[in-house]
Each structure stands twice: as C-alpha cells, then as structure tokens.
Amino acid sequence: MISEDLDIANKNLPAEQGPIQYVNELTTLNLGPTHPATHGIFQNVLQMDGEKIVSSEQTIGYIHRAFEKIAERRPFYQITTLTDRMNYCSSPINNMGWHMTVEKLLGIDIPKRAQYIRVIMMELARLADHLICNGILGVDTGAFTGFLYIYQEREEIYEIYEEICGARLTTNMGRIGGMERDLSPTAIRKIRELLVRFPKVLNEFENLFNRNRIFMDRVVNVGAISAERALSYGFTGPNLRAAGVDYDVRVMNPYSSYEDFEFDIPVGQSGDTYDRFMVRNEEMKQSLRIIQQAIDNLPEGSYYADAPQYYLPPKQEVYKNMEALIYHFKIVMGEIDAPAGEVYHAVEGGNGELGFYLISDGGRTPYRLHFRRPCFIYYQAYPEMCKGLTLSDAIVIMSSMNVIAGELDA
C-alpha cells in the first residue's frame, strides 16, 4: 500500500529519480515463547501496523505434559501430584478439587472440621494466586515496588503450607476423605497473624496503585470485554466478574461448606484491565473474611472421614495397627477400586471454574479424566481483546488475564 500523503512530497523530487515508494507493510512480531511478559511459555504472533496490533495468533502447547493421558494409568491418589502442576500459583485449590471429585465418586461424606480446613487452605491459595497476578501486573506496568511489598506475604502463605504439609509450591496436603493432618497450633497462630497483618499490606498495595495516574493510564479502558462476549468465550472467575457477571462457583454450587460463610462477590463493570485488577483486590479481602470466619468457627472433631478403605491412614497408626497397615499397603499400591460412574465436579480456582470430569469403569484408575482448565478456555479471547491496541497494552492484558502456562497446557 502506497501512502497517499507522501505523494505531495514526491512532487518536488527531480524527475529522473522517480517517486520514492513508501510501502506500509505489516510487521510480524513474536511475543514469546520465552518472554518476560508472557509469564510462561506460549507464543503470540502479532501482526503490527506501526504501533497498532492488527491481529494476533497464539501458539500454545510448549509445556504440554499429557496429564489426561498419564492419569489413565495412575491410581487416584497419584493424580493429585498432577493437579499440583496445573495452576501452580494455587495448587491447594486443584488438590482439594480433585479430592472432592473422587469423594463424590466414592460417596464419602467429609467431617465439618476437614471441610473448614479445606476452605481455609483454598482461600489462602486464592490469596497467593491473586497476589501474584496483581503484583505482576504492577511489574508489567513498570511498578516494581508493589510486587516487592506483596511478595513477602506470599512467602508467609507458603510458610503456612509448609507448616501443614512440608511442601511449599506443589502442596499435597489433602487426602481422599479429609486432610493429611490436623492444623497444628503453630499453623493456626500463623494464619491468625496473617489475618492481622495482611489487610495492612493490601491497603498499602492499593494505595500504591488504585489512584496512581501512571497505572490508570496504562490499564483503564484497556482490553475491555463485554459481559456477552465474555460469556460466549467461556470466561469464568475474576475475568468474568470484572465484566459484570456475578458467577462464582462457591456461591452457585457450594462445595466444602462454602454455604456456611458470608462473603460478597465483587463485580466490575467494563471488563477492562483495571476492573480485573480491582476485582482481584476485592476478592482478596473477601478471602480474608472467609478465612477469619472459618478459623473462628473451626468445628471440633475428626479431620478425616470414617472411610478406612480409601483414606490413607496416619503413619503412626500404620506402625501399631494391623488394619491400618493393610489399608495403607492397599492404598499405596493403588489397589482400591472405585465404583463405576461419571462425575463432573467444579471448584472456583484462582482463574475461574476448574472442573474435573472423571469417568470410572470400576477399576483402580480413571477410564478418562478431563480437566476443564479455565485458562485454556478464555485465553482464546486474547486476540479480540488486544486488537487495535498497542504492544504495551497487549502485555498488561495478558498479565491481568492471569494466564498460567501450566494450566493452559495441562
């Protein structure tokens, strides 16, 4: 395409040189696969007209690890470690979701105490997930301070995990039928300390960002998506709520005693990057409310269900009790048979509705297991959201959508 306005300039040129032809070509720009702003390994091939993004195409699958295939050969307990590695920013939610799916299949009822502990763990995980997402959004807009403030708190959350199960990132603290162990006094003290300290840090973080002129210039009206399009694209979680739809799995299909707690669902209006940021911030406050209620009303009683053939017995029991030893052996060797059936169970993950579709044919492994990964489903809206915007906008949109490579590829 020859630029029209350059013809006038060409008229003054000597005739023998001929007019200079300025060709306005599209630039192909590879954003990723490994780029600091993609926060994972996936590629976006952008077609740029100058500064504007004309179209883009995503390539994913760089860390595809075939979890669904691997799961077909693994006993139910061993699949937990696969779910850890999907959304690695909030692995307790994935773990608990998986355990609840299996419990639904097996028909096990969980004691209240275990359910409350699960709620505490899932909300801590949501805090950690949203912290990272919003912190990184700050980094991507050039504000490193907020990230440093808030990373300390994620560290504290990880120390709570560590206190409970020994692991920090790929936690495996639940068991089919309850929790692996009870909350120790230290863990409860740490959670209570977090509840006191965290709101102050969050407040400070908000003061840094919420009315920050530079930040608002970068995110307001950037990557807006209407509620209708968001629903059509299968958005769930904070991204959908930012567009104004108050769909939350915790409220609509309560699991693990979520119906006992009072909390609000923050909803945005325009579905732009700023709304997504604000919705996540607000959700962190609601998570704190839930944790506060759960820890204050933590019921007495057992932290695991009376289902010895499925619940991995405490190690101390295994040394002393013959029954426990037998069940321990059978469970570890994967010899528990599940009843035949098919289950769909959804939990509210860090990014939205995380669903587990499990088909059992009565064997020791699932016949087919499919993960409904929220990231995978909504990431396809990305070209539409950044069309006509600039490269710097594309970066913050991706960051605010919270696309986690592990969950995207599974």
Added chain:
Amino acid sequence: MLTNEEVAQTILTQFGEAVSDFDDPYDLLTFSTTRETIIPLLTYLNDHSSYRISFLTDITGIHYPDSAGNEFCVVYHLHSLTNNFRLRIKVFLSGEDLHIPTASSIFASANWMERETFDFFGIIFDGHPDLRRILNMEEMDYFPMRREYPLEDATREDKIDALFGR
C-alpha cells in the same frame, strides 16, 4: 429451580426420537443425541426463554474401543447461569465416520475446545473455522488420547529393564 425430569421431558417433547439414554449420575442430567440433532439442540437450549442453558462449560471426547459402532463420544457440558442448572449431552460416533458439526458458531469458546478434541481424538468438527492441532505439534500423525496408544512406548530399547525393577 429446574428439576432433571422437567428439563428431560421438555427436551423429549421437542426432539422425540433424536434424544435417548436419559440418566442422572450424581444429579447431573445426562442424555445422548445424534450428530444431526446436536446443533439444533444446542441452539434450542441456548435460545429457550426460561431455561437459558447457554453457558458452554466444556467439550471433550472419550474413546470406547470395545463398543462397536459407537467408538467415540463427544461430551458437552452446559450450564444455565440464570437457573443454576447443569446438563451433559453425549454424541456417539462410529470410528469410521468421525464427523460432527461444529458448535463454534453458537459459542466462541467451542473453538479451542473442539481443536483440543480433534487434537487428541481425531474427531473432525465440520465447519470449524480453524481445525488444527493445538497442544501437540503439527507433524504428529496420530491421536494420542485414543486407547490404542499405551502410555509407555513398548518398542523402546534404550531402557534396561533391570534398572526399573522389571
């Protein structure tokens, strides 16, 4: 609040012979339909004035190599956000003729879900705007989630069995 019987009855009245195998495992209404009916059915549920079963939760595939004539199954999970009602629709396909119309004209989200199903099972979604592999590489010439591909490559010779306790 919708009940499974109520919705099942309405769908049965509307589509008659084309829907079958009604069941509700773990309280989730499940039924089968044919590939000719699936798009009219999805459109009907989407447009229904009071049900509004319009949120496509998931599409995936299953392989049953032993059931002759119905080797493949495409599973749709739908959700009505206004009535909080979920349902599951299955379409069984024969291994020789793996064609099914695409739902991406109704739901934008169906695009990638169908690409994933194609990638792993080889089910061809007719009319799909961009049916390519999504998680695996383009050069792959088989469909890895089919049951005939075992997890471990049995032909590998670089593994010494003794080191793996075999």
